[in-house]
Amino acid sequence: MKTFENEAVIARGDSPRVITGSNTGKLKKTNREKHSNRQIWTESVFRRLLFIMGVLMVVLVLGIMFTLIVQSVPSIKALGAGFLWGKVWDPVRDIYGAFPFLLGTLLTSFLALAISIPFSFAVGIFLGEYYPKGWLPDLLKNTVELIAAVPSVIYGFWGLAVLVPIVRSFESGIGEPPIGVGIFTSSLILSIMIIPYAASLGRSMIQMVPSHLKEAAYSLGATRWEVIKSVILPYVKSGLFAGVLLSLGRALGETMAVTMVIGNTSGIPKSIFAPGNTMASVIANEFTEADRTVYLSALIELGLVLFLVTVVINMIGKKIISRFTND
Amino acid sequence: MKAKNSPVRFRIGKNGFFKGVVIAFAFSCVIPLLFILAYIIKAGITKINWNFLVNVPKPVGESGGGIANALLGSIIIIAVAAVIAIPIGILGGIYLSENRKSKLAYWARLSIDILQGVPSIVIGIVAYFWLVKPFGGFSSVSGSIALAIMMLPIVVRSTEETLKLLPDTLREAGFALGMPFHRVVLKVIVPCGISGILSGVMLSIARIAGETAPLLFTAFGNPYLSTSLTKPMQSLPLLIFNYATSPYNDWHDLAWGASCILLIFVLVLNIFTKIITRKWKVQL
Numbered sequence: 001m002k003t004f005e006n007e008a009v010i011a012r013g014d015s016p017r018v019i020t021g022s023n024t025g026k027l028k029k030t031n032r033e034k035h036s037n038r039q040i041w042t043e044s045v046f047r048r049l050l051f052i053m054g055v056l057m058v059v060l061v062l063g064i065m066f067t068l069i070v071q072s073v074p075s076i077k078a079l080g081a082g083f084l085w086g087k088v089w090d091p092v093r094d095i096y097g098a099f100p101f102l103l104g105t106l107l108t109s110f111l112a113l114a115i116s117i118p119f120s121f122a123v124g125i126f127l128g129e130y131y132p133k134g135w136l137p138d139l140l141k142n143t144v145e146l147i148a149a150v151p152s153v154i155y156g157f158w159g160l161a162v163l164v165p166i167v168r169s170f171e172s173g174i175g176e177p178p179i180g181v182g183i184f185t186s187s188l189i190l191s192i193m194i195i196p197y198a199a200s201l202g203r204s205m206i207q208m209v210p211s212h213l214k215e216a217a218y219s220l221g222a223t224r225w226e227v228i229k230s231v232i233l234p235y236v237k238s239g240l241f242a243g244v245l246l247s248l249g250r251a252l253g254e255t256m257a258v259t260m261v262i263g264n265t266s267g268i269p270k271s272i273f274a275p276g277n278t279m280a281s282v283i284a285n286e287f288t289e290a291d292r293t294v295y296l297s298a299l300i301e302l303g304l305v306l307f308l309v310t311v312v313i314n315m316i317g318k319k320i321i322s323r324f325t326n327d
Numbered sequence: 328m329k330a331k332n333s334p335v336r337f338r339i340g341k342n343g344f345f346k347g348v349v350i351a352f353a354f355s356c357v358i359p360l361l362f363i364l365a366y367i368i369k370a371g372i373t374k375i376n377w378n379f380l381v382n383v384p385k386p387v388g389e390s391g392g393g394i395a396n397a398l399l400g401s402i403i404i405i406a407v408a409a410v411i412a413i414p415i416g417i418l419g420g421i422y423l424s425e426n427r428k429s430k431l432a433y434w435a436r437l438s439i440d441i442l443q444g445v446p447s448i449v450i451g452i453v454a455y456f457w458l459v460k461p462f463g464g465f466s467s468v469s470g471s472i473a474l475a476i477m478m479l480p481i482v483v484r485s486t487e488e489t490l491k492l493l494p495d496t497l498r499e500a501g502f503a504l505g506m507p508f509h510r511v512v513l514k515v516i517v518p519c520g521i522s523g524i525l526s527g528v529m530l531s532i533a534r535i536a537g538e539t540a541p542l543l544f545t546a547f548g549n550p551y552l553s554t555s556l557t558k559p560m561q562s563l564p565l566l567i568f569n570y571a572t573s574p575y576n577d578w579h580d581l582a583w584g585a586s587c588i589l590l591i592f593v594l595v596l597n598i599f600t601k602i603i604t605r606k607w608k609v610q611l
Binding site: 053121153318 | 338339341342345346348349350351352353354355356357359360362363366367370415418419421422423425426431432434435438439440441442443444445446447448449450451452453455456457476479483507508509510512533534536537538539540543544547564567568571572582583586589590593594597598601
């Protein structure tokens with residue numbers, strides 16, 4: 001397919017040149033012909049440039065995947081599939097098991113989702129159904145979108161300075177060891193960070209619900225809440241799910257904020273208040289220290305897993321969205 | 328009478344209750360953001376003065392010092408990233424909007440979707456193997472390229488979406504005058520969509536300005552002032568990360584000041600983009 005396109009581009013660019021070329025072969029070139037020859041030449045160069053940019057994008061992603069796979073080969077060879085289920089991560093003794101980080105990533109992400117879903121759905125319903133227009137909803141919409149704009153390292157620093165002491169006193173209140181940093185704190189920070197993704201998608205999906213459906217329900221005497229609950233939400237179910245998936249994809253890959261407040265210990269977390277590590281945070285912490293091939297390669301394999309998981313989640317989310325918007 | 332009315336009243340009450348719940352939850356999202364903004368600005372604004380902007384950090388124990396190296400480093404790294412990503416991104420977006428049905432465009436679009444979701448730390452790893460290891464050391468240009476990879480999907484997407492909305496008649500009018508393809512694109516289509524393209528560019532710069540993870544293994548950080556593209560370079564997010572996790576109060580102060588500057592820069596860029604997109608009526 002690629003070669004076909006390439007030929008098409010060349011043909012489009014070249015065929016006029018052949019015609020003018022046969023004229024100018026015998027006669028003296030006029031200025032106008034020179035000018036149009038140059039234009040035709042530039043056009044074919046431009047088309048080829050655009051084509052190269054298209055190829056570049058594909059090559060970039062394939063290159064990322066290829067690099068990750070090649071660099072994690074030593075670890076895959078040395079550790080096999082047991083890598084993912086190994087419960088101990090101890091680089092000093094050359095033992096590499098990724099299970100604590102898988103667990104840490106899943107715990108933080110899903111806990112963050114659970115906390116953030118009521119808020120992001122509420123924003124979606126409020127902006128999509130209750131008040132789609134006006135200055136106050138506009139302000140809310142823009143403010144929620146700004147949540148996504150704040151750099152994650154700033155969330156991490158704020159979490160370290162403000163949230164950690166709060167969580168620490170909360171922990172000592174309920175009889176947990178008062179560490180402050182840990183899975184729970186990371187989930188709190190993450191839940192703030194991922195609100196805008198599900199919220200903005202939810203809003204646009206809810207706005208797309210056809211009004212005749214809503215009006216039919218109203219005409220039967222339904223209250224607004226009943227319309228939301230039994231008409232709107234069932235209709236946008238898949239769209240909301242896609243929004244949750246996109247939030248999840250963001251939470252899984254989030255690095256800096258989590259690294260700063262999770263505590264960075266490589267054991268299996270005993271409770272949600274215990275310190276731990278996620279895949280992203282262990283890479284951030286140990287990548288520049290990894291001095292052995294297998295150690296480094298094990299970290300890259302974590303990156304590869306992270307890459308594949310987020311790609312799959314994002315692709316499913318995008319697929320659902322495009323199906324929803326095409327209906 | 329009462330018995331007949333009570334279910335209706337109950338339903339009306341339920342309706343009002345849930346409306347209240349939705350409003351309460353929706354607006355409580357804003358609270359953490361406001362807390363963060365207020366806290367960072369309060370903690371940071373007092374640290375910012377002229378010396379803070381023009382000095383490099385002092386060693387632990389000496390008070391004073393500033394973040395000049397990180398400010399300059401951030402500007403250089405972002406500028407180089409923008410110079411790399413903007414032309415490629417815009418041309419890529421033009422390609423996607425001009426070739427909507429071709430097979431390559433389908434795969435390129437898929438790649439851009441994938442790239443948008445790739446965790447930033449993974450980009451850091453890849454940039455390390457592409458640019459740091461082969462050339463034997465951390466360098467600011469490798470950080471710029473990592474950030475350029477993160478910018479690319481945003482620029483491509485906004486360019487494509489903007490150009491797709493332009494009516495075909497514009498394009499056809501150009502061709503009817505005998506303009507060659509590149510002139511139609513560069514003199515008609517791109518100028519018509521320039522507002523949307525620019526908004527995308529600004530959003531992408533706002534996004535990479537705060538990125539830390541791709542820089543950890545590429546630009547690496549540097550306690551001294553450096554302008555060399557082939558040497559390690561400090562940047563604001565790296566400085567915040569390194570100093571915030573350090574145990575020294577002097578360094579925390581530097582990190583608060585740096586957070587304040589970074590936050591204000593990113594928010595102003597975002598708000599500015601929102602205002603001009605509304606003024607220019609572009610859809611992103």
